[in-house]
Amino acid sequence: MDTYFQEITENLYGFLLWDKSWESYNNCYILIEDNEVTLIDSGKEEHFEHLEAAMKSIGIDKRNVSKFIATHGHRDHIGGFSSLEDIEGYIHKKDLELLPEKIRNKINPNLPDSGFTINNLECVHLGHHTNGSVLLYHSGSNALFRGDHICFFGEPLISNNVVERYELYIEESKKFVSDWSHSEEMRSQHNFDMFIEGLNAINKFNIEYLCTGHSVVLKGNINEFIADLLELE
Numbered sequence: 001m002d003t004y005f006q007e008i009t010e011n012l013y014g015f016l017l018w019d020k021s022w023e024s025y026n027n028c029y030i031l032i033e034d035n036e037v038t039l040i041d042s043g044k045e046e047h048f049e050h051l052e053a054a055m056k057s058i059g060i061d062k063r064n065v066s067k068f069i070a071t072h073g074h075r076d077h078i079g080g081f082s083s084l085e086d087i088e089g090y091i092h093k094k095d096l097e098l099l100p101e102k103i104r105n106k107i108n109p110n111l112p113d114s115g116f117t118i119n120n121l122e123c124v125h126l127g128h129h130t131n132g133s134v135l136l137y138h139s140g141s142n143a144l145f146r147g148d149h150i151c152f153f154g155e156p157l158i159s160n161n162v163v164e165r166y167e168l169y170i171e172e173s174k175k176f177v178s179d180w181s182h183s184e185e186m187r188s189q190h191n192f193d194m195f196i197e198g199l200n201a202i203n204k205f206n207i208e209y210l211c212t213g214h215s216v217v218l219k220g221n222i223n224e225f226i227a228d229l230l231e232l233e
């Protein structure tokens with residue numbers, strides 16, 4: 001199983017696993033603060049053992065994870081939560097219906113539309129990729145987790161590094177947004193206006209690390225990266 005586990009910045013780690021069935025990396029994040037371990041997204045249920053092994057490599061047992069928070073309710077982001085016992089879990093209420101019953105009954109559907117949630121994470125409801133998709137911002141590390149609102153599904157890592165400068169991806173990202181914006185069918189079918197609203201919400205934060213739902217984590221002046229995409233509206 002092709003996996004990567006790297007420190008993004010102090011006390012923040014990214015775990016990437018290549019899912020052969022989907023031909024994409026699926027991402028999870030470990031945030032350590034005030035002696036608490038928070039897991040942001042958990043991968044598929046059948047892949048949890050690989051995430052567990054990665055955490056053990058830095059001395060974290062799954063029993064040390066005290067809180068879990070999902071950027072949205074798709075199984076590649078929520079499935080592993082079923083392997084965690086007696087911890088607090090959170091998701092936005094609008095994605096509760098996406099969850100299997102065994103998870104639905106043990107997770108709190110009370111992420112705010114806008115405001116602070118667990119462990120100094122600020123939450124904003126985006127609602128684009130799924131009805132309950134959210135962004136999460138951690139001011140201590142200037143890291144923003146935004147699930148699949150923008151991601152690099154199916155893309156390999158350029159140099160086997162989890163974290164890369166955003167400049168390596170700007171032209172590809174601009175082409176994607178530009179092509180989308182110029183297709184009336186695609187704009188309507190995939191709610192381009194809501195996507196743009198989400199970019200504006202993202203860009204209100206001071207971001208150094210953009211933590212994606214799939215593949216690479218971008219670093220640098222992320223606000224400039226987002227502004228470049230907004231110019232293509």
